[in-house]
Amino acid sequence: MQMVVGERPKLDAYIVEQEEAINNLAEKIKRKDSELSAAIAADEIISEMESQNIAASKVVGRISLFLEKFRPSDDLAKMESEQRRLQLKVKKLGNQIDDDDTSERMASIMNNLSSQMSSYIKQLDAEF
Numbered sequence: 001m002q003m004v005v006g007e008r009p010k011l012d013a014y015i016v017e018q019e020e021a022i023n024n025l026a027e028k029i030k031r032k033d034s035e036l037s038a039a040i041a042a043d044e045i046i047s048e049m050e051s052q053n054i055a056a057s058k059v060v061g062r063i064s065l066f067l068e069k070f071r072p073s074d075d076l077a078k079m080e081s082e083q084r085r086l087q088l089k090v091k092k093l094g095n096q097i098d099d100d101d102t103s104e105r106m107a108s109i110m111n112n113l114s115s116q117m118s119s120y121i122k123q124l125d126a127e128f
Contacts, residue, residue, distance in 0.1 A: 121127075
């Protein structure tokens with residue numbers, strides 16, 4: 001019994017030492033667990049980004065395929081040339097209208113002058 005009681009302080013120290021080792025290991029496990037959780041979350045984010053990149057690549061591929069197969073229609077070129085021709089015609093007709101308007105104003109002014117001259121001739125009792 002004395003031997004067991006004599007060894008007790010050594011056992012207590014050994015138990016304390018083992019409990020500290022257990023606590024240290026538990027702390028390391030917690031850190032590794034949080035690192036593992038962070039790595040899993042990062043892996044999920046990377047996986048999601050990869051799927052988004054794949055989807056974007058598919059869209060780019062479809063657009064590229066469309067653009068490679070797209071051939072402008074000859075009708076478009078014909079319509080553009082017709083549009084230019086009609087715009088020139090509208091401009092030409094606009095200029096003619098302006099010219100007609102000028103000649104109408106000139107005729108109106110001449111009529112006013114003629115009526116005033118007629119009134120002056122009557123006042124002066126002249127023949128012409």
